[in-house]
Amino acid sequence: MLAQNLESDFPPKLAKPAQRALAGAGFTRLEQLVHLNEAELSKLHGMGPKAMEQLRTALEEKGLSFAKK
Template sequence: MRRYAGTMSSHPLPKISAPAARALASAGITTLEEAAAHGETALLGLHGFGPKGIRILREELEKIGLELAG
């Protein structure tokens, strides 16, 4: 699976809980590619974003051939 390289088209974030959506928005993350570039550790460090959000993002990223950065 490819990691985000920053040269692909952007895909909107999936439907996610309100707290997780606010956490991503407050970090300026508006696309799946931006979320992938931040990586799991950084995303889990956002207040309101948890393991369920990671699972949802992973599933959506897999659909477009990407994964969370290391």
């Protein structure tokens, strides 16, 4: 569990279901999410509105964003 936290730069308060959904889909870094639009990512089981907002904010803080539709 600790190793996963060192590898991931997702928000620390991201809900466990969202963390599992991202890990299960092979995502460990925010930069990987720029290739998906919000609709695609929200289809993952465990990705709720709050998790999407947290990820959107984290991306924006790094000058990144989800892919456009």
